[in-house]
Amino acid sequence: MNRTVRTIVLGFAALAVGIYLWHGLTYEPGSDYEPGYLAWVNGLLALPIIAFAALVNVFVFTRSGILSALTGNNTAEFRDAPLGLGTVKSFAHTGVSINDQPQIKIEFSVEGADGKIFDAASKTIVPLTELSLLAPGVVLPVRYRPDRPGVVQLDLSGDSVAAQRAMNESMIRKGFTTPEKVDIAARGIAAQAIVQSLTVPGEIRDGYSKVVVGLAVTRPDGSIFTSSSEKFLPPAAIGNVQVGRIVTAHYLPENETEVVLSIPVNA
Template sequence: MGFIRSTRQTGLYVNENPQLLFELDALAEDGTVFQTSVRKIIPITAMAGMVPGRAIPIRYNPDDRIRAVWDYHPDESLAQERAARYLCQKHPGDLSYEQRMELLKNGVMKKALLKSFRLTGKEEAGDYEAEAAIQLAGEEQSGHTFERTLYVPNTALEYLIPGRYVDVRVIPGRENLFVFVLDTSVASGIS
């Protein structure tokens, strides 16, 4: 699995679809991070989603990590586990590996009203620390909110506007461990 650091067009087109060169932070099997690159023809309709922070499936040669290839048949559970480990390394003060895996295995998707969202001014590994408070849909009358501090990539900021309904993943009974679930093109430390 790799996380996009930068993207640029190579100048090659196939049926009007451009080839992109992705510079990636890739996750090795041992949990270390290394830099590599991948080239791929991307449909014009998918170009907007190819943003820094997005996870993409890759395969690489352990003896030559300079170039990787797109993985068309990724192992989803392995990818989720590696992404959880990567995010724990990237933001050690955020959710633990066990909490992230529990959210993946036992979490449920819900709509929530974003009551407040404030950047703290701290930046870590290219993401912004933020304080967020949500209220689960259908529970607005109770006035019960869940708050937590988390890290978000720059690409997610335009979606996290107080007063908006957002998708979250929560563990029933432990809703204070929520994560935002955005389009995969903006997800990073979110879900």
């Protein structure tokens, strides 16, 4: 879409400048007293001025991230593109700002819907209040095009269900969880639990450590039962399951031996 708009504006600019030059070069004065500069200083001078202004505006506002920031939506070419998971590798200010909000270029390692990993970048406007949330290792949902894997856009659809589904599928592929545990997290009762013990067996998968967490889970009626939960966590999230911490757990009433912990991805 952006390319089409730019092509149209470029065509208009070429036509406008061509008409202006043709008129100036072929102009013949109406009388001997008519100034020669009127060949160039006349109403047609507006054509190249308008063309230049159109070129500047179109090439600025169709830059990656600018149009999305103005509309609050992904651009047409990414709106229905596959949803992937982008892990932030690095980020930097591009020098562009919109309403005092900086445009940031984010370098990602992206896991596509098919499980393939590729590097990509995205330029997006980040509100100053959210800039501190960006850090290497943060996982964000992104839209990508298989035919242009090096460029992605942050997912602006607000579809949390699709984002969670993509995360679940990724965790299952990597062996961090199972379809059965995903089902418990989706259908089970949400309850508060206190961490009573924490064991680290030493197993590591893709940089995630396996932990076994002993829990005292409070049922909706106030009664308590004990159980344990196995989970793979990144090093930065281990602090969320230290002994004494209150966590959110899900379980099915008919099987209280299987408890699933709910810990935010970027906790």
